Amino acid sequence: MNILQINTADKGGGAEGSAFNLMRSFRDAGHNSWLAVGTKYRDDKDVFEIPREAPNRTVLKLANAMRALDKKGLPAARRIARILDRLANPERLREWRSGLEEFAFPGCQRLLDALPGVPDIIHCHNLHGWFFDLRTLQPLSAHFPLILNLRDTWPLTGHCAYFLDCDKWKDGCSGCPRLSLYPAIRKDTAAENWKRKRDIYSQSRIYVTAPSEWLLEQAKQSMLKAVQYKVIPNGIDTTVFMPGDRMAARAALGLPTDAKIVMFASAAAKTVFKDQETLANAVLEMHRHAPELHFLCVGMEMPSLKGIPNMLRLPYVASPSKMADCYRAADVFIHTARAEAFGKTVTEAMACGTPVAATAVGGIPEQIISGKTGLLSPMGDAFALAQNVLDLCKTADSMYADCAARGSIFSLKAQTDAFLNWYKEIIEDNGKRH
Helix, strand or coil, X not given: CEEEEEEEECCCCHHHHHHHHHHHHHHHCCCEEEEEEEXXXXXXXXXXECCCCCCCHHHHHHHHHHHXXXXXXXXXXXXXXXXXXXXXXHHHHHHHHHCCCCCCCHHHHHCCCCCCCCCCEEEXXXXXXXXXXXXXXXXXXXXXXXXXXXXXXXXXXXXXXXXXXXXXXXXXXXXXXXXXXXXXXXXCCHHHHHHHHHHXXXXXXXXXXXXXXXXXXXXXXXXXXXXXXXXXXXXXXXXCCCCCCHHHHHHHHXXXXXXXXXXXXXXXXXXXXXXXXXXXHHHHHHHHHCCCCEEEEECCCCHHHCCCCCEEEEXXXXXXXXXXXXXXXXXXXXXXXXXXXXXXXXXXXXXXXXXXXXXXXXXXXXXXXECCCEEEECCCCHHHHHHHHHHHHHHHHHHHHHHHHHHHHCEHHHHHHHHHHHHHHHHHHHHHHC
Protein backbone atom coordinates (compact mmCIF):
# COMPACT_ATOMS: atom_id res chain seq x y z
CA MET A 1 0.00 0.00 0.00
CA ASN A 2 1.21 3.52 -0.81
CA ILE A 3 0.31 5.83 2.09
CA LEU A 4 0.73 9.61 1.99
CA GLN A 5 0.30 11.68 5.15
CA ILE A 6 0.21 15.49 5.18
CA ASN A 7 1.11 17.58 8.23
CA THR A 8 2.55 20.92 9.27
CA ALA A 9 6.02 19.53 10.03
CA ASP A 10 7.81 16.28 10.80
CA LYS A 11 9.06 17.42 14.20
CA GLY A 12 7.53 19.43 17.02
CA GLY A 13 4.41 18.93 19.12
CA GLY A 14 1.92 16.08 19.41
CA ALA A 15 0.55 16.02 15.85
CA GLU A 16 4.00 16.34 14.29
CA GLY A 17 5.45 13.50 16.33
CA SER A 18 2.38 11.34 15.82
CA ALA A 19 2.39 11.71 12.02
CA PHE A 20 6.12 10.98 11.81
CA ASN A 21 5.87 7.94 14.08
CA LEU A 22 2.95 6.61 12.05
CA MET A 23 4.96 7.06 8.85
CA ARG A 24 7.79 4.97 10.29
CA SER A 25 5.38 2.39 11.69
CA PHE A 26 3.65 1.96 8.31
CA ARG A 27 7.07 1.63 6.70
CA ASP A 28 8.13 -1.01 9.23
CA ALA A 29 4.94 -2.91 8.40
CA GLY A 30 6.09 -3.19 4.78
CA HIS A 31 4.18 -0.32 3.17
CA ASN A 32 5.43 2.61 1.13
CA SER A 33 4.92 5.45 3.58
CA TRP A 34 5.49 9.14 2.85
CA LEU A 35 4.98 12.35 4.79
CA ALA A 36 4.47 15.68 3.01
CA VAL A 37 5.07 18.67 5.28
CA GLY A 38 5.16 22.43 5.28
CA THR A 39 8.59 22.36 6.96
CA LYS A 40 11.00 19.43 7.00
CA TYR A 41 13.37 19.20 9.98
CA ARG A 42 14.43 15.55 9.98
CA ASP A 43 16.78 13.82 7.58
CA ASP A 44 14.42 11.10 6.37
CA LYS A 45 14.13 10.09 2.73
CA ASP A 46 10.36 9.57 2.99
CA VAL A 47 9.62 13.08 4.26
CA PHE A 48 8.95 15.63 1.51
CA GLU A 49 8.60 19.37 1.86
CA ILE A 50 5.63 20.85 -0.01
CA PRO A 51 7.02 23.32 -2.59
CA ARG A 52 6.98 26.99 -1.64
CA GLU A 53 5.93 29.07 -4.62
CA ALA A 54 5.13 32.79 -5.01
CA PRO A 55 5.14 35.40 -7.80
CA ASN A 56 7.95 37.44 -6.24
CA ARG A 57 10.85 35.01 -6.43
CA THR A 58 13.38 37.42 -4.92
CA VAL A 59 11.42 37.85 -1.69
CA LEU A 60 10.64 34.12 -1.68
CA LYS A 61 14.38 33.38 -1.69
CA LEU A 62 14.77 35.57 1.39
CA ALA A 63 11.89 33.69 3.05
CA ASN A 64 13.55 30.36 2.24
CA ALA A 65 16.81 31.63 3.74
CA MET A 66 14.97 32.49 6.96
CA ARG A 67 13.38 29.03 6.99
CA ALA A 68 16.85 27.52 6.78
CA LEU A 69 17.87 29.60 9.81
CA ASP A 70 14.73 28.48 11.63
CA LYS A 71 15.78 24.86 11.11
CA LYS A 72 19.07 25.75 12.78
CA GLY A 73 17.20 27.13 15.77
CA LEU A 74 17.51 30.89 15.19
CA PRO A 75 14.84 32.67 17.30
CA ALA A 76 12.21 34.63 15.34
CA ALA A 77 13.36 33.23 11.98
CA ARG A 78 10.08 31.37 11.47
CA ARG A 79 8.02 34.51 12.09
CA ILE A 80 10.19 36.58 9.72
CA ALA A 81 9.88 33.88 7.03
CA ARG A 82 6.09 34.02 7.37
CA ILE A 83 6.10 37.80 6.87
CA LEU A 84 8.33 37.50 3.80
CA ASP A 85 6.12 34.74 2.37
CA ARG A 86 3.16 37.12 2.52
CA LEU A 87 5.12 39.88 0.83
CA ALA A 88 6.13 37.46 -1.92
CA ASN A 89 2.53 36.45 -2.66
CA PRO A 90 -0.02 39.27 -3.23
CA GLU A 91 -3.02 36.94 -2.88
CA ARG A 92 -1.82 35.65 0.47
CA LEU A 93 -1.02 39.19 1.64
CA ARG A 94 -4.55 40.25 0.69
CA GLU A 95 -6.03 37.35 2.64
CA TRP A 96 -4.00 38.21 5.72
CA ARG A 97 -4.82 41.92 5.57
CA SER A 98 -8.54 41.26 5.19
CA GLY A 99 -8.63 38.77 8.08
CA LEU A 100 -9.22 35.73 5.89
CA GLU A 101 -7.45 32.50 6.70
CA GLU A 102 -4.51 32.11 4.36
CA PHE A 103 -5.10 29.49 1.67
CA ALA A 104 -2.89 30.97 -1.08
CA PHE A 105 -0.18 28.30 -1.17
CA PRO A 106 0.18 27.47 -4.89
CA GLY A 107 2.87 24.87 -4.22
CA CYS A 108 0.16 22.56 -2.85
CA GLN A 109 -0.92 21.94 -6.44
CA ARG A 110 2.38 20.10 -6.91
CA LEU A 111 2.64 18.32 -3.57
CA LEU A 112 2.41 14.89 -5.26
CA ASP A 113 5.17 15.61 -7.77
CA ALA A 114 8.08 14.75 -5.49
CA LEU A 115 6.66 11.40 -4.39
CA PRO A 116 8.27 8.23 -5.80
CA GLY A 117 4.85 6.71 -6.48
CA VAL A 118 1.12 7.30 -6.59
CA PRO A 119 -0.65 7.15 -3.20
CA ASP A 120 -3.43 4.67 -2.59
CA ILE A 121 -4.75 6.84 0.22
CA ILE A 122 -4.08 10.33 1.60
CA HIS A 123 -4.18 10.95 5.35
CA CYS A 124 -4.25 14.63 6.38
CA HIS A 125 -3.37 15.76 9.91
CA ASN A 126 -2.99 19.42 10.93
CA LEU A 127 -3.66 21.66 7.95
CA HIS A 128 -3.23 24.98 9.73
CA GLY A 129 0.20 26.46 10.34
CA TRP A 130 0.56 28.57 7.17
CA PHE A 131 1.51 25.92 4.64
CA PHE A 132 -1.60 24.37 3.08
CA ASP A 133 -4.30 25.46 0.66
CA LEU A 134 -7.48 23.93 2.05
CA ARG A 135 -9.05 24.22 -1.40
CA THR A 136 -6.69 21.39 -2.46
CA LEU A 137 -8.92 18.93 -0.58
CA GLN A 138 -11.48 18.96 -3.38
CA PRO A 139 -9.21 17.79 -6.25
CA LEU A 140 -7.28 15.43 -3.99
CA SER A 141 -10.44 13.74 -2.71
CA ALA A 142 -11.75 13.48 -6.29
CA HIS A 143 -8.78 11.30 -7.24
CA PHE A 144 -7.80 9.56 -4.00
CA PRO A 145 -9.50 8.31 -0.84
CA LEU A 146 -8.85 11.14 1.66
CA ILE A 147 -8.88 11.12 5.46
CA LEU A 148 -8.94 14.22 7.63
CA ASN A 149 -7.48 13.37 11.03
CA LEU A 150 -8.75 15.98 13.50
CA ARG A 151 -6.06 17.10 15.94
CA ASP A 152 -8.03 20.06 17.25
CA THR A 153 -11.21 21.90 16.27
CA TRP A 154 -9.68 24.28 13.69
CA PRO A 155 -11.36 22.52 10.72
CA LEU A 156 -14.74 23.24 12.36
CA THR A 157 -14.31 26.94 13.18
CA GLY A 158 -13.84 30.34 11.59
CA HIS A 159 -10.19 30.45 12.65
CA CYS A 160 -9.42 29.18 16.18
CA ALA A 161 -7.75 25.87 17.00
CA TYR A 162 -10.12 25.38 19.94
CA PHE A 163 -13.43 27.16 20.47
CA LEU A 164 -13.24 26.85 24.28
CA ASP A 165 -16.70 27.82 25.64
CA CYS A 166 -17.96 29.44 22.41
CA ASP A 167 -20.72 27.70 20.39
CA LYS A 168 -20.76 30.07 17.40
CA TRP A 169 -18.92 27.49 15.26
CA LYS A 170 -22.09 25.38 15.16
CA ASP A 171 -24.02 27.84 13.02
CA GLY A 172 -21.60 30.18 11.28
CA CYS A 173 -19.08 31.84 13.63
CA SER A 174 -20.67 35.28 13.31
CA GLY A 175 -19.37 37.90 15.72
CA CYS A 176 -16.17 36.14 16.84
CA PRO A 177 -15.36 37.10 20.45
CA ARG A 178 -11.72 35.92 20.36
CA LEU A 179 -9.91 37.07 17.25
CA SER A 180 -6.52 36.65 18.94
CA LEU A 181 -6.89 32.92 19.58
CA TYR A 182 -4.41 30.87 17.54
CA PRO A 183 -4.39 31.07 14.57
CA ALA A 184 -5.29 34.74 15.05
CA ILE A 185 -7.03 36.85 12.41
CA ARG A 186 -6.69 40.63 12.02
CA LYS A 187 -10.39 41.39 11.45
CA ASP A 188 -13.62 39.63 12.27
CA THR A 189 -14.05 37.60 9.11
CA ALA A 190 -14.63 34.38 11.05
CA ALA A 191 -18.06 33.92 9.47
CA GLU A 192 -16.58 34.20 5.98
CA ASN A 193 -13.79 31.79 6.90
CA TRP A 194 -16.40 29.37 8.23
CA LYS A 195 -18.35 29.55 4.95
CA ARG A 196 -15.19 29.02 2.91
CA LYS A 197 -14.46 25.82 4.84
CA ARG A 198 -18.07 24.67 4.59
CA ASP A 199 -18.05 25.14 0.81
CA ILE A 200 -14.74 23.30 0.43
CA TYR A 201 -15.99 20.35 2.47
CA SER A 202 -19.29 20.22 0.57
CA GLN A 203 -17.35 19.78 -2.69
CA SER A 204 -15.01 17.14 -1.23
CA ARG A 205 -15.34 13.50 -0.26
CA ILE A 206 -13.75 13.20 3.17
CA TYR A 207 -13.40 10.46 5.78
CA VAL A 208 -12.99 11.94 9.27
CA THR A 209 -11.14 10.46 12.22
CA ALA A 210 -10.35 11.83 15.67
CA PRO A 211 -8.44 10.51 18.70
CA SER A 212 -11.42 10.88 21.04
CA GLU A 213 -15.19 10.47 21.01
CA TRP A 214 -15.46 14.02 22.30
CA LEU A 215 -13.72 15.52 19.28
CA LEU A 216 -15.57 13.31 16.82
CA GLU A 217 -18.89 14.38 18.33
CA GLN A 218 -17.93 18.02 17.73
CA ALA A 219 -17.25 17.19 14.08
CA LYS A 220 -20.66 15.55 13.71
CA GLN A 221 -22.29 18.79 14.96
CA SER A 222 -20.30 20.95 12.54
CA MET A 223 -20.35 21.88 8.86
CA LEU A 224 -17.78 19.11 8.21
CA LYS A 225 -19.96 16.36 6.75
CA ALA A 226 -18.00 13.15 6.30
CA VAL A 227 -18.48 9.94 4.36
CA GLN A 228 -17.62 8.14 7.58
CA TYR A 229 -16.52 9.08 11.10
CA LYS A 230 -14.17 6.93 13.16
CA VAL A 231 -12.36 7.21 16.51
CA ILE A 232 -8.76 5.99 16.51
CA PRO A 233 -6.83 7.08 19.63
CA ASN A 234 -3.31 8.44 19.32
CA GLY A 235 -0.61 5.87 19.98
CA ILE A 236 2.58 6.00 21.99
CA ASP A 237 5.69 3.83 21.82
CA THR A 238 5.01 1.32 24.59
CA THR A 239 8.46 -0.22 24.11
CA VAL A 240 9.76 3.04 25.61
CA PHE A 241 6.88 4.22 27.79
CA MET A 242 6.43 1.22 30.03
CA PRO A 243 6.90 0.33 33.71
CA GLY A 244 10.43 0.39 35.04
CA ASP A 245 12.60 0.80 38.10
CA ARG A 246 11.42 3.90 39.98
CA MET A 247 14.50 4.12 42.17
CA ALA A 248 16.82 3.83 39.18
CA ALA A 249 14.87 6.57 37.41
CA ARG A 250 15.15 8.84 40.43
CA ALA A 251 18.84 8.17 40.74
CA ALA A 252 19.38 9.02 37.06
CA LEU A 253 17.60 12.35 37.57
CA GLY A 254 19.20 13.14 40.92
CA LEU A 255 15.89 12.96 42.77
CA PRO A 256 15.46 11.70 46.35
CA THR A 257 14.45 8.06 46.68
CA ASP A 258 12.28 8.49 49.78
CA ALA A 259 10.13 11.52 48.84
CA LYS A 260 6.72 11.88 47.21
CA ILE A 261 7.33 13.42 43.79
CA VAL A 262 4.77 15.23 41.64
CA MET A 263 5.55 15.84 37.96
CA PHE A 264 4.15 18.23 35.36
CA ALA A 265 5.31 18.97 31.81
CA SER A 266 4.53 20.85 28.63
CA ALA A 267 6.16 21.44 25.26
CA ALA A 268 3.82 24.38 24.60
CA ALA A 269 3.57 26.08 27.96
CA LYS A 270 2.56 29.50 26.66
CA THR A 271 -0.52 28.48 24.69
CA VAL A 272 -3.87 29.64 26.07
CA PHE A 273 -5.27 26.15 25.55
CA LYS A 274 -3.08 24.81 28.36
CA ASP A 275 -3.83 26.03 31.87
CA GLN A 276 -0.65 27.12 33.59
CA GLU A 277 -2.48 29.35 36.04
CA THR A 278 -4.53 26.51 37.56
CA LEU A 279 -1.45 24.29 37.63
CA ALA A 280 0.65 26.92 39.41
CA ASN A 281 -2.10 27.63 41.94
CA ALA A 282 -2.50 23.92 42.61
CA VAL A 283 1.24 23.54 43.21
CA LEU A 284 1.21 26.49 45.61
CA GLU A 285 -1.77 24.97 47.43
CA MET A 286 -0.01 21.59 47.71
CA HIS A 287 3.12 23.23 49.03
CA ARG A 288 1.10 24.98 51.77
CA HIS A 289 -0.52 21.73 52.90
CA ALA A 290 2.37 19.33 52.23
CA PRO A 291 5.68 21.23 52.23
CA GLU A 292 7.58 17.92 52.16
CA LEU A 293 6.46 17.23 48.56
CA HIS A 294 9.04 17.33 45.78
CA PHE A 295 8.21 18.54 42.28
CA LEU A 296 9.60 17.70 38.85
CA CYS A 297 8.92 20.42 36.25
CA VAL A 298 9.75 19.59 32.61
CA GLY A 299 9.77 22.10 29.78
CA MET A 300 7.92 24.89 31.57
CA GLU A 301 8.87 28.36 32.70
CA MET A 302 6.64 29.25 35.63
CA PRO A 303 7.84 32.44 37.36
CA SER A 304 5.15 32.15 40.04
CA LEU A 305 6.79 28.95 41.31
CA LYS A 306 10.37 30.20 41.53
CA GLY A 307 10.16 30.37 45.32
CA ILE A 308 9.01 26.75 45.71
CA PRO A 309 11.75 24.60 47.26
CA ASN A 310 12.30 20.94 46.38
CA MET A 311 11.62 21.52 42.69
CA LEU A 312 13.80 20.06 39.94
CA ARG A 313 13.39 22.07 36.74
CA LEU A 314 14.37 20.45 33.45
CA PRO A 315 14.25 22.08 30.00
CA TYR A 316 12.23 20.47 27.23
CA VAL A 317 13.15 16.77 27.12
CA ALA A 318 13.53 15.53 23.53
CA SER A 319 14.64 12.01 24.43
CA PRO A 320 11.66 9.62 24.84
CA SER A 321 13.68 7.33 27.12
CA LYS A 322 14.61 10.21 29.44
CA MET A 323 10.99 11.39 29.44
CA ALA A 324 9.94 7.86 30.41
CA ASP A 325 12.37 8.03 33.33
CA CYS A 326 10.73 11.28 34.41
CA TYR A 327 7.30 9.64 34.47
CA ARG A 328 8.65 6.60 36.32
CA ALA A 329 10.34 8.76 38.92
CA ALA A 330 7.07 10.51 39.81
CA ASP A 331 4.33 9.32 42.15
CA VAL A 332 1.74 11.48 40.35
CA PHE A 333 1.62 13.30 37.00
CA ILE A 334 -0.46 16.49 36.60
CA HIS A 335 -2.08 17.58 33.34
CA THR A 336 -4.10 20.80 33.10
CA ALA A 337 -5.85 22.18 30.04
CA ARG A 338 -8.65 24.46 28.94
CA ALA A 339 -9.06 22.45 25.74
CA GLU A 340 -7.60 19.08 24.76
CA ALA A 341 -8.51 16.58 22.06
CA PHE A 342 -6.27 13.87 23.51
CA GLY A 343 -3.54 14.20 26.12
CA LYS A 344 -0.47 12.34 24.86
CA THR A 345 1.43 12.90 28.11
CA VAL A 346 -1.53 11.41 30.01
CA THR A 347 -1.16 8.05 28.27
CA GLU A 348 2.65 8.17 28.44
CA ALA A 349 2.53 8.66 32.21
CA MET A 350 -0.02 5.89 32.74
CA ALA A 351 1.97 3.53 30.52
CA CYS A 352 4.92 4.05 32.88
CA GLY A 353 2.69 3.13 35.85
CA THR A 354 2.09 6.66 37.10
CA PRO A 355 -1.45 7.86 37.96
CA VAL A 356 -2.62 11.18 36.53
CA ALA A 357 -4.46 14.12 38.09
CA ALA A 358 -6.05 16.04 35.24
CA THR A 359 -8.75 18.52 34.34
CA ALA A 360 -11.88 16.94 32.89
CA VAL A 361 -11.95 18.60 29.48
CA GLY A 362 -12.19 17.33 25.91
CA GLY A 363 -11.01 13.78 25.42
CA ILE A 364 -9.10 13.44 28.70
CA PRO A 365 -11.97 11.73 30.61
CA GLU A 366 -11.88 9.00 27.94
CA GLN A 367 -8.25 8.26 28.76
CA ILE A 368 -8.29 8.24 32.57
CA ILE A 369 -10.38 5.73 34.51
CA SER A 370 -11.23 7.90 37.49
CA GLY A 371 -10.34 6.20 40.75
CA LYS A 372 -8.28 3.49 39.03
CA THR A 373 -5.67 5.28 36.91
CA GLY A 374 -6.08 8.84 38.18
CA LEU A 375 -8.54 11.50 39.25
CA LEU A 376 -10.35 14.25 37.35
CA SER A 377 -11.16 17.77 38.53
CA PRO A 378 -13.21 20.61 37.01
CA MET A 379 -11.41 22.96 34.66
CA GLY A 380 -9.83 25.88 36.52
CA ASP A 381 -10.38 24.40 40.01
CA ALA A 382 -6.91 24.53 41.55
CA PHE A 383 -8.13 23.45 44.99
CA ALA A 384 -9.83 20.30 43.68
CA LEU A 385 -6.77 19.50 41.57
CA ALA A 386 -4.43 19.92 44.53
CA GLN A 387 -6.58 17.68 46.71
CA ASN A 388 -6.67 15.02 43.99
CA VAL A 389 -2.89 15.05 43.77
CA LEU A 390 -2.52 14.71 47.52
CA ASP A 391 -5.01 11.82 47.51
CA LEU A 392 -3.19 10.09 44.66
CA CYS A 393 0.12 10.42 46.48
CA LYS A 394 -1.36 8.16 49.16
CA THR A 395 -2.66 5.51 46.75
CA ALA A 396 -0.24 5.70 43.81
CA ASP A 397 1.49 2.39 44.55
CA SER A 398 -1.81 0.48 44.55
CA MET A 399 -2.74 2.00 41.16
CA TYR A 400 0.54 1.08 39.46
CA ALA A 401 -0.68 -2.05 37.66
CA ASP A 402 -3.97 -0.51 36.51
CA CYS A 403 -2.13 2.53 35.15
CA ALA A 404 0.37 0.42 33.23
CA ALA A 405 -2.38 -1.76 31.78
CA ARG A 406 -4.47 1.25 30.77
CA GLY A 407 -1.55 3.07 29.18
CA SER A 408 -0.51 0.01 27.16
CA ILE A 409 -3.87 0.05 25.34
CA PHE A 410 -2.85 3.29 23.60
CA SER A 411 0.12 1.78 21.77
CA LEU A 412 1.55 2.93 18.45
CA LYS A 413 1.06 -0.62 17.16
CA ALA A 414 -2.65 -0.54 18.03
CA GLN A 415 -3.00 2.83 16.28
CA THR A 416 -1.06 1.59 13.24
CA ASP A 417 -3.12 -1.58 12.92
CA ALA A 418 -6.39 0.35 13.31
CA PHE A 419 -5.45 2.76 10.52
CA LEU A 420 -4.19 0.04 8.18
CA ASN A 421 -7.42 -1.92 8.60
CA TRP A 422 -9.46 1.21 8.00
CA TYR A 423 -7.38 2.15 4.95
CA LYS A 424 -8.18 -1.24 3.39
CA GLU A 425 -11.91 -0.74 4.02
CA ILE A 426 -11.84 2.77 2.55
CA ILE A 427 -9.84 1.73 -0.53
CA GLU A 428 -12.22 -1.17 -1.12
CA ASP A 429 -15.21 1.16 -0.67
CA ASN A 430 -13.79 3.61 -3.19
CA GLY A 431 -13.02 0.80 -5.62
CA LYS A 432 -16.68 -0.20 -5.63
CA ARG A 433 -17.66 3.40 -6.45
CA HIS A 434 -15.53 3.29 -9.60
